[in-house]
Amino acid sequence: MNGSTSPTALITGGARRIGREIALTLARAGWNIALHYHHSREDAEDAAREMEAIGMKCELFQADLGRLDEALAMVERVFERMPGCRALINNASIFERAALLETSEDLFDRHFTLNFKTPFFLTRDFARRCREGEVVNLLDTKITQKHSNYFAYTLTKKALFEFTRMAAKELAPGVRVNGVCPGLILPPPGEGDAYMERMQIRVPLRRKGDPADIARAVLFLLQNDFITGEWIFIDGGEHLK
Numbered sequence: 001m002n003g004s005t006s007p008t009a010l011i012t013g014g015a016r017r018i019g020r021e022i023a024l025t026l027a028r029a030g031w032n033i034a035l036h037y038h039h040s041r042e043d044a045e046d047a048a049r050e051m052e053a054i055g056m057k058c059e060l061f062q063a064d065l066g067r068l069d070e071a072l073a074m075v076e077r078v079f080e081r082m083p084g085c086r087a088l089i090n091n092a093s094i095f096e097r098a099a100l101l102e103t104s105e106d107l108f109d110r111h112f113t114l115n116f117k118t119p120f121f122l123t124r125d126f127a128r129r130c131r132e133g134e135v136v137n138l139l140d141t142k143i144t145q146k147h148s149n150y151f152a153y154t155l156t157k158k159a160l161f162e163f164t165r166m167a168a169k170e171l172a173p174g175v176r177v178n179g180v181c182p183g184l185i186l187p188p189p190g191e192g193d194a195y196m197e198r199m200q201i202r203v204p205l206r207r208k209g210d211p212a213d214i215a216r217a218v219l220f221l222l223q224n225d226f227i228t229g230e231w232i233f234i235d236g237g238e239h240l241k
């Protein structure tokens, strides 16, 4: 693999968990990585070392994506330092429990900013700079649900799903835009194995998935250049009603 001539993928929230697995999977497939992180500096540095060990370039970009000015400045820095940037993976998000009646304005705003507004404008600025490229948005199997104890979160992913399809039409033929909808993969903050076992009852395949299942789907969407405006459920069948 020759990192100096390879295309670059920008991955938000790439230091840990699913984002990290996506970054490593893409690096193994020959992509250089622009790895965004917010607080997880040590994990980001560790991931960068792993990617460099397999011969790919990985540069780190710190930003609070809850602030649009920081998000857009980050895109500028990425294209300055890695002009071969050809893919954007909108992965960073927050996921906080609140039914509709418990949803505060603050929780609503934080979710809509990080999970929807930021991917919207990152996609806009990415597409302005890169006439040919791909965007993959991390959605959620919950986009099929009407009931959710994560009400605002679920709405942000429904909005991002519609955005994915509209942006795919608008940005064709140069930029493809697709989505991946994970199901039960990793427990949310503060939860562990007991939570995952409780939740498995909802999954037709009766088990959780692995971050590698999500990463393979992202790679597939990047590699198949006749797909746009599409979304893939990687959820053990949870979206089936």
Ligand SMILES: NC(=O)c1ccc[n+]([C@@H]2O[C@H](COP(=O)([O-])OP(=O)(O)OC[C@H]3O[C@@H](n4cnc5c(N)ncnc54)[C@H](OP(=O)(O)O)[C@@H]3O)[C@@H](O)[C@H]2O)c1
Binding pocket: 012, 013, 014, 015, 016, 017, 018, 019, 036, 037, 038, 039, 040, 041, 063, 064, 065, 066, 090, 091, 092, 093, 094, 095, 114, 138, 139, 140, 141, 181, 182, 183, 184, 185, 186, 187, 188
């Ligand atoms: N986990 C699952 O089972 C599951 C299920 C369905 C959908 N998904 C979707 O898949 C994606 C990845 O899931 P995950 O569980 O791996 O995500 P996660 O761990 O909850 O969050 C990913 C990253 O988002 C970053 N982040 C949070 N607030 C930020 C801010 N203000 N500015 C910048 N970055 C911020 C964090 O970066 P730092 O650590 O650097 O601070 C974090 O590592 C998400 O879009 C999620 O909605 C996940």
